Amino acid sequence: MEHIENDDQFQGLKVNKGISEQPTVNPYLNNFKRFKRKTYTVSEYVEGIRKGDISILGQAVTLIESSKQEHQSIAQEVIEKCLPYTGDSVRVGITGVPGAGKSTSIDAFGMHILKGNNKLAVLAIDPSSEMTKGSILGDKTRMERLSIEKNAFIRPSPSAGSLGGVARKTRETIILCEAAGFNRIIVETVGVGQSETAVHSMVDFFLLIQLAGTGDELQGIKRGIMEMADGIVINKADGNNIEKARLAQSHFQNALHLFPLPDSGWAPKVLTYSGYYEIGIEEVWNMIDEYIGFVKQNGYFDHRRNDQARFWMYETINERLKNDFYNNPAVQAELKICEQQVLSSQITPFSAANKALNTFTKHR
Numbered sequence: 608m609e610h611i612e613n614d615d616q617f618q619g620l621k622v623n624k625g626i627s628e629q630p631t632v633n634p635y636l637n638n639f640k641r642f643k644r645k646t647y648t649v650s651e652y653v654e655g656i657r658k659g660d661i662s663i664l665g666q667a668v669t670l671i672e673s674s675k676q677e678h679q680s681i682a683q684e685v686i687e688k689c690l691p692y693t694g695d696s697v698r699v700g701i702t703g704v705p706g707a708g709k710s711t712s713i714d715a716f717g718m719h720i721l722k723g724n725n726k727l728a729v730l731a732i733d734p735s736s737e738m739t740k741g742s743i744l745g746d747k748t749r750m751e752r753l754s755i756e757k758n759a760f761i762r763p764s765p766s767a768g769s770l771g772g773v774a775r776k777t778r779e780t781i782i783l784c785e786a787a788g789f790n791r792i793i794v795e796t797v798g799v800g801q802s803e804t805a806v807h808s809m810v811d812f813f814l815l816i817q818l819a820g821t822g823d824e825l826q827g828i829k830r831g832i833m834e835m836a837d838g839i840v841i842n843k844a845d846g847n848n849i850e851k852a853r854l855a856q857s858h859f860q861n862a863l864h865l866f867p868l869p870d871s872g873w874a875p876k877v878l879t880y881s882g883y884y885e886i887g888i889e890e891v892w893n894m895i896d897e898y899i900g901f902v903k904q905n906g907y908f909d910h911r912r913n914d915q916a917r918f919w920m921y922e923t924i925n926e927r928l929k930n931d932f933y934n935n936p937a938v939q940a941e942l943k944i945c946e947q948q949v950l951s952s953q954i955t956p957f958s959a960a961n962k963a964l965n966t967f968t969k970h971r
C-alpha cells in the first residue's frame with residue numbers, strides 16, 4: 608500500500624512498506640511452540656492441588672472452564688476427589704456497581720485477611736464476560752498488592768456460556784481452591800442483573816458495597832439485592848464524603864428495618880469505610896466474622912450450605928437438560944419447523960413446544 612507519507616516531498620515521519628512475514632528472531636522457537644503444556648492424570652492433579660501447587664490448581668481450573676468433553680470428565684473426577692477436603696472455609700460474596708470500589712476494597716480486605724495467616728482466593732462472576740473475556744472482574748491488575756502475595760489466588764470470571772454455566776464453574780473452582788488450602792474465598796460480581804443471585808447461592812455472607820449519593824441512595828437498588836445482603840457497606844467514607852456516607856448509612860439502616868428478619872436470624876448491619884484509605888477495613892471483616900460465629904451457633908451456616916448444594920444439583924440438571932435439548936440435531940430441525948408454524952399461526956406456541964419436547968424424548 609502506498610502512503611502519502613512516503614512521497615519525497617513529505618516532511619513528517621515515513622511509514623515503511625509492510626513485509627509479508629516477520630523474520631523469526633530465533634528459528635528454534637517454532638520447535639518449542641509444538642510442545643504442549645504438560646498434562647496430568649487425575650491423581651496428579653489432586654495431589655498437586657492438595658499440596659497447594661498454584662500452577663496445577665490454575666490448570667485444573669482451566670479444565671473446569673473448558674467446554675471440551677474430555678477436559679470436563681477429568682475436571683469432574685478431580686472435583687469429586689477434592690470434595691472431602693473442602694468446607695472448612697468462609698465464603699464471601701461481594702457486589703457493587705462498577706466504580707463502587709470493589710477491586711480497591713478487595714485488595715484492602717485481602718491484605719487484612721492474609722495478616723490472619725489465611726489463604727485467600729478471589730474469584731469472579733462477570734455476566735458480561737462473553738464480551739470482555741472475563742477481564743473486568745477478578746483481574747489481577749485491579750488488585751495490585753494482592754496479586755503478588757503468594758497466599759492469594761486471583762482468577763477472573765470464566766467467560767464461556769450462560770450465567771448458570773459460568774456460576775457452576777465458579778462454584779466448582781471454589782471446591783478446588785478449598786482443597787488447595789484456601790480457607791477464605793471471595794466471589795466478586797457487578798451489581799447488575801442476575802449475577803448476584805448466582806453469587807448468593809454459593810457464599811456464606813453476601814456483602815453489598817454502596818456509595819453515598821445525592822441523599823436518595825435507595826433509588827436504583829433492587830429490593831431483591833438488599834434482601835439478599837447480610838451486610839451493606841458504604842465505601843469512600845473519606846475526606847469530604849464522610850458526612851454523606853454517614854447519612855447514607857442511616858438511610859440504609861432505616862430501609863433494612865422495613866424488611867422481615869432473614870432466616871439466618873441475623874439483622875444485616877450497615878457500616879461505612881474507605882477501601883482506598885483503609886479506614887474501617889477491620890470493622891467490616893469483624894462484622895463478617897461475627898456473622899459466621901452467629902450462624903454457626905444457631906445452625907444456619909450448615910443449613911445454608913446444604914440448601915446451596917441442593918440448589919446446585921438441580922441447577923446442573925437443568926443446565927445439562929437444556930444443553931442436551933438444544934444441541935440435539937433432531938430437536939434443532941424440529942424447532943425450525945415449529946417456529947415457522949407458530950409464526951404463521953398454524954399451531955400454538957404450546958403445542959409447538961410439546962412437539963419439540965416429544966422429538967427430544969424420541970431422539971435422545
Ligand code: GDP
Pocket residue numbers: 703704705706707708709710711712842843844845880881882883884
Ligand atoms: P470497581 O469498579 O467497583 O472495582 O471500583 P474500583 O475499585 O476500580 O474503584 C473505582 C474508583 O474509585 C477508583 O478510581 C478508585 O481509586 C476509587 N476508590 C475506590 N475506593 C475508594 C475509597 O475508599 N475512597 C475514595 N475516595 N476513592 C475510592
